[in-house]
Amino acid sequence: MKKLIFATNNAHKLEEVGAIIGTSLQLVTLREAGITEDIPENEPTIEGNALAKARYVWEKTGCDCFADDTDLEVDALGGAPGVHSARYATDGHDFEANRIKLLRELEGKSDRKARFRTVVALIIEGKEYCFEGIVEGEITTREIGEGGFGYDCLFRPEGYERTFAELAPEEKNAISHRGRAVAKLAKWLKNQ
Numbered sequence: 001m002k003k004l005i006f007a008t009n010n011a012h013k014l015e016e017v018g019a020i021i022g023t024s025l026q027l028v029t030l031r032e033a034g035i036t037e038d039i040p041e042n043e044p045t046i047e048g049n050a051l052a053k054a055r056y057v058w059e060k061t062g063c064d065c066f067a068d069d070t071d072l073e074v075d076a077l078g079g080a081p082g083v084h085s086a087r088y089a090t091d092g093h094d095f096e097a098n099r100i101k102l103l104r105e106l107e108g109k110s111d112r113k114a115r116f117r118t119v120v121a122l123i124i125e126g127k128e129y130c131f132e133g134i135v136e137g138e139i140t141t142r143e144i145g146e147g148g149f150g151y152d153c154l155f156r157p158e159g160y161e162r163t164f165a166e167l168a169p170e171e172k173n174a175i176s177h178r179g180r181a182v183a184k185l186a187k188w189l190k191n192q
């Protein structure tokens, strides 16, 4: 079976993405590919970060691979947290601190429009391809729901009464930023 390195060690993401890619390809994590160090994510855009991560893996392994990068863009905050979504409140990936900061920044604001955006960068035989997925929605005024991760319990997708944290994983996958970007990737791979 053909192998494809997915530049992540996040079990949650691997599960989401594996469900969309299906079983015709074997997804290999960074750890399984022998990459144990943190890959730098210092680019000013998520496109830049996704490409930088994929190029790092390609240069290190010479194997076909892909990487993703996601941000949350809130209109009333001029697009913040944006490319800094993971490190919004602190230097670490502190999901709870990030949510508390986001709610504080939006206090008293009636415009709660926001979107999640994912870019997947794929490198196949040295050639680079990018796929984008976007989901529009709004930021709630408090945390609602138990599932998911990150900002899920604060994000209500357009046309839904529930937040991402209240949706079943398949429901989230079908409409989410990452789900949409990975569906484009899966379609592209299938047509090769």
Ligand code: IMP
Residues within 6 Å of the ligand: 068, 069, 070, 071, 072, 085, 086, 087, 093, 095, 098, 148, 149, 150, 151, 152, 164, 176, 178
């Ligand atoms: P990453 O590029 O996928 O690591 O995403 C950056 C940050 O965006 C993460 O640290 C999370 O806080 C947030 N994030 C990414 N994807 C999701 C999601 O599906 N739900 C909620 N938050 C997410």
